Amino acid sequence: MGVPPVDPYRQKDLRAEYNNNQISAKMHMTDIYVHGLKLAKVKDARLRADDDNFHLEVDIETPRVFVTGQYEGEGRYNSLKIVAKGSFNSTMTDLVYTWKLDGVPEKKGNETYMRINSFYMRPDVGNMVSYLTNDNPNSKDLIDLGNRFINSNNNWRLMYRELLPFAQANWNKIGIRVSNKIFLKIPYDQLFPTSSR
Secondary structure (H helix, E strand, C coil): CCCCCCCCEEEEEEEEEEEECCEEEEEEEEEEEEECHHHCEEEEEEEEECCCCEEEEEEEEEEEEEEEEEEEEEEEECCEEEEEEEEEEEEEEEEEEEEEEEEEEEEECCEEEEEEEEEECCCECCEEEEEECCCCCCCHHHHHHHHHHHCCCCCHHHHHHHHHHHHHHHHHHHHHHHHHHHHCCCCHHHHCCHHHC
16 A cells, blocks of 8 residues: 555654754754554544545554654754764653544545545653764763753653654654555545444
């Protein structure tokens, strides 16, 4: 069907830019691998559909997700500038989330398919531990300090909240692309027979 592997899921690159008062940062991440999605369990699903719209919600729990990749970035705090590059990893545990997919019907010949145009997900995370290496000796101590700060006293929750909008925009694009590889290949009536709606 042309659907990419879910575990590990590979994303070639991702760019993020963050600005908040005196803090600004840019990061380019490459060769990103997400491991652990095959352990996800679907807890519930709800479908609402009519002739014009489609809305599907899927409640999911995942015990552990491990993300790795490479990065290059720079950041500023007032006049202090940090340039860094290296590898990163992040381990998230006890994830609880709902996929929300919205779409519209699309006719192809005699069959009706569903085109997904919106994908929403906002995971609640039980715990997260992240780590950046740094190949730049001039800022190595600052990155090490940042690693210790983020991973102590639940400070990761603040970082998670701040970076969540960037992650959600990325998940929206990925979710739409992957979902349409399924929904635009299998007729709607085969995926959801009339009796199941």
